[in-house]
Amino acid sequence: MNGKELKRLKQSVKSVSKQSSIKVSKSLEPEFIGRVLDRLYSNAPECDTCKGQLGDFVQCISELQGRADDLSKQDYVALQKVMDGSVHHLQKIHKLVVAGQYVAVSVSVGLSLGVAVGVTFLDNVSLGVALGLVFGIAIGTALDAKAKKDNRLI
Numbered sequence: 001m002n003g004k005e006l007k008r009l010k011q012s013v014k015s016v017s018k019q020s021s022i023k024v025s026k027s028l029e030p031e032f033i034g035r036v037l038d039r040l041y042s043n044a045p046e047c048d049t050c051k052g053q054l055g056d057f058v059q060c061i062s063e064l065q066g067r068a069d070d071l072s073k074q075d076y077v078a079l080q081k082v083m084d085g086s087v088h089h090l091q092k093i094h095k096l097v098v099a100g101q102y103v104a105v106s107v108s109v110g111l112s113l114g115v116a117v118g119v120t121f122l123d124n125v126s127l128g129v130a131l132g133l134v135f136g137i138a139i140g141t142a143l144d145a146k147a148k149k150d151n152r153l154i
């Protein structure tokens with residue numbers, strides 16, 4: 001695949017999503033798919049998995065395009081699968097992150113720590129939960145910002 005083909009593929013994603021009246025999940029927004037495609041494309045020369053995922057996208061999108069007048073939610077399942085696989089691979093192997101990923105993780109860690117601290121040291125669970133939430137959001141937001149700065153955000 002070359003840059004021209006990548007551009008065409010992203011264009012197809014946009015036109016499919018425009019033609020369809022079905023509300024698809026947030027993870028299938030054309031802008032997000034476009035960013036995932038960019039990452040796969042830039043890694044493809046050194047990574048066979050990225051190359052393979054790109055191939056899956058081409059097949060999946062052209063299938064969706066071929067029947068754009070008659071799409072059901074079921075038709076998006078295949079695309080969702082390819083997206084999930086690609087995002088998972090980019091996160092695990094190429095150490096990329098999805099926006100909000102760190103916030104979600106650190107809030108859940110902050111909350112459980114907050115409960116423990118609240119019960120053990122403060123004798124006040126809701127104060128512990130509040131502190132855990134505040135610290136969780138602060139740390140997660142900082143990590144997200146750092147990932148963006150390091151160009152690791154998909």
Ligand SMILES: [Zn+2]
Binds near residue numbers: 047048050051089093
């Ligand atoms: Zn890869």
